[in-house]
Amino acid sequence: MFTTYDEAIDWIHSRLRLGVKPGLKRMEWMMEKLNHPERRIKTIHIGGTNGKGSTVTYLRNILEEAGCTVGTFTSPYFEQFNERIALNGVPIKDDEIVELANAIYPLSEELETTELGGPTEFEIITAMALQYFGHVKPVDLVLFEVGLGGRFDSTNIIFPIMSIITNIGLDHTSILGETYTEIAGEKAGIIKPGTSIITAVKQNEAKQVIENKAIEMKAPFYCLDDQFSIEHHHSTATGEVFTQKTPFQKWSNLEISMAGRHQIENASLAIMAVELLNKYYSFLIEDGHVYEGLKNAYWPGRFEVIASHPTTIIDGAHNNEGITALVNELKKRYANKKMTIIFAALSDKKLDQMIMKLDAIADKIIFVEFDFPRASKAEDLFIISKNSNKHFSKDWQRALKAEMNTRSAEEILVITGSLYFLSEAKPFLLNMVKR
Incomplete structure (x- = not known):
C-alpha cells in the first residue's frame, strides 16, 4: 500500500510496461469488486481521433456556467498527472490519488494471479476515476474521454446518457485498422442502445458506419452538416465567431477563444449535446450559459x-x-x-x-x-x-x-x-x- 503521492504515481506508471491490452474483462472484474461505481454515475462518452479534449472543455465550461458540478476524465495529462481526473476543471488532490491507488492496488495484485492478467496503466486510471466519481465524490455529470478506439477501450464499461464521436483519422492504425471504415467501426463501439450519438465525422464511409451502428442500437443520430450545421464563420484576432443551426434553435454570433475551424466543429458538438441535455434530461442550461461557457473555454496546448x-x-x-x-x-x-x-x-x-x-x-x-x-x-x-x-x-x-x-x-x-x-x-x- 502507498503512503506518499510519489509512491502511488510510480506504481501507476510502472504499469506502462504492459502496453495496450484491448478488452473489457479486467474492467468488468474490477467493477464487480468495487461494487459497480460505474452504475452510479451519469456520464457522456466522448471518442474520436482528435478534438476530444477540446469538446470536453467546451461542454464542461457550459455546464459549469449553468451551476452544474462536472467531473472529467481525460488523457494524456498536460502539466500534472492529477489533471486526468478533475472536478469542475480542478485536478484532484495528491492525497486523493493516494487513496484511489490504494483502493485499486489490491485488485491489481489479485488480477495478476488470474487468467485475465494484471491491469494496464490506463485501466488502473480508469478504475480510479470511476471509483472517485461513483463512491467518493458524486457529481451532476461526468465527461469520459475515450483512451484508444472505443469498442474495447476501458472507458467503455460505462453506460452513458449520450455519446460523441468528434472525427475519424488514420491514427493508431496498427490497433484500430488501416481504413476509415475499420477505425469508425471501433469508435462506433461506444454507441449504446437508445442513447443519442452526436458526431462531426466527415468521411462518407466512416459516417455511414456510425449511422448504421446508431440504427442498429436504435440510437438517435445527430451529424454535423446533416442534422445540425455551422454558418457565417469568421476568424478574429482572439479566436473564432460562428452561427449554428440545430433541430431546436439557431445560435447567432457564438464566440470561442481557441483558434481554427476544427475548434468550431468541436464547439458545435458541445452545443448539440447541451440541447439534448436540456430537452431530454431535465438540465436547465440557458442561452447565456452557452455563450459564456464557449467564450471562456480554454484547453492547453491547442494553438x-x-x-x-x-x-x-x-x-x-x-x-x-x-x-x-x-x-x-x-x-x-x-x-x-x-x-x-x-x-x-x-x-x-x-x-x-x-x-x-x-x-x-x-x-x-x-x-x-x-x-x-x-x-x-x-x-x-x-x-x-x-x-x-x-x-x-x-x-x-x-x-x-x-x-x-x-x-x-x-x-x-x-x-x-x-x-x-x-x-x-x-x-x-x-x-x-x-x-
Missing part, C-alpha cells in the same frame, strides 16, 4: 500563444489530421511571417506525411527528441524531412533556448508534435518568457 513579442505558439498536433489543422491555421493567420518549427513525435505515427506538411510552411525546421518510451529519435525525423533548412538536436531544451534567444520580433516560433513532449516543453517555455 496556444505562449508569447506575443515575438510570437511563440505551442500546438499538440500529434497525428496527420492535427498537423493538417495546424498548417491551415498558420497559413491563414501568419502567411507573410518567417516561420521556425520545432517538432518532436512518437515513432508509431505516420511521420512522413506529417513532416511533409510541416516542411511546406517552415522557413526552418528543427527536430528534437525527448525521454519517452515511444519517442522518435531526432535524427530519424531529420532524415525524413526534405526541407532545405533542417536541423536536429538531441537536447530539446538547448534547441528551444537558442531559438527563443535569437529570433527577431517578426518571426514566428511553433513548437508542435507529441502532447507528451509539449507537457515538458510548456513549463520550460513559460519560465523563459517570464525572465
Whole structure:
C-alpha cells in the first residue's frame, strides 16, 4: 500500500510496461469488486481521433456556467498527472490519488494471479476515476474521454446518457485498422442502445458506419452538416465567431477563444449535446450559459500563444489530421511571417506525411527528441524531412533556448508534435518568457 503521492504515481506508471491490452474483462472484474461505481454515475462518452479534449472543455465550461458540478476524465495529462481526473476543471488532490491507488492496488495484485492478467496503466486510471466519481465524490455529470478506439477501450464499461464521436483519422492504425471504415467501426463501439450519438465525422464511409451502428442500437443520430450545421464563420484576432443551426434553435454570433475551424466543429458538438441535455434530461442550461461557457473555454496546448513579442505558439498536433489543422491555421493567420518549427513525435505515427506538411510552411525546421518510451529519435525525423533548412538536436531544451534567444520580433516560433513532449516543453517555455 502507498503512503506518499510519489509512491502511488510510480506504481501507476510502472504499469506502462504492459502496453495496450484491448478488452473489457479486467474492467468488468474490477467493477464487480468495487461494487459497480460505474452504475452510479451519469456520464457522456466522448471518442474520436482528435478534438476530444477540446469538446470536453467546451461542454464542461457550459455546464459549469449553468451551476452544474462536472467531473472529467481525460488523457494524456498536460502539466500534472492529477489533471486526468478533475472536478469542475480542478485536478484532484495528491492525497486523493493516494487513496484511489490504494483502493485499486489490491485488485491489481489479485488480477495478476488470474487468467485475465494484471491491469494496464490506463485501466488502473480508469478504475480510479470511476471509483472517485461513483463512491467518493458524486457529481451532476461526468465527461469520459475515450483512451484508444472505443469498442474495447476501458472507458467503455460505462453506460452513458449520450455519446460523441468528434472525427475519424488514420491514427493508431496498427490497433484500430488501416481504413476509415475499420477505425469508425471501433469508435462506433461506444454507441449504446437508445442513447443519442452526436458526431462531426466527415468521411462518407466512416459516417455511414456510425449511422448504421446508431440504427442498429436504435440510437438517435445527430451529424454535423446533416442534422445540425455551422454558418457565417469568421476568424478574429482572439479566436473564432460562428452561427449554428440545430433541430431546436439557431445560435447567432457564438464566440470561442481557441483558434481554427476544427475548434468550431468541436464547439458545435458541445452545443448539440447541451440541447439534448436540456430537452431530454431535465438540465436547465440557458442561452447565456452557452455563450459564456464557449467564450471562456480554454484547453492547453491547442494553438496556444505562449508569447506575443515575438510570437511563440505551442500546438499538440500529434497525428496527420492535427498537423493538417495546424498548417491551415498558420497559413491563414501568419502567411507573410518567417516561420521556425520545432517538432518532436512518437515513432508509431505516420511521420512522413506529417513532416511533409510541416516542411511546406517552415522557413526552418528543427527536430528534437525527448525521454519517452515511444519517442522518435531526432535524427530519424531529420532524415525524413526534405526541407532545405533542417536541423536536429538531441537536447530539446538547448534547441528551444537558442531559438527563443535569437529570433527577431517578426518571426514566428511553433513548437508542435507529441502532447507528451509539449507537457515538458510548456513549463520550460513559460519560465523563459517570464525572465
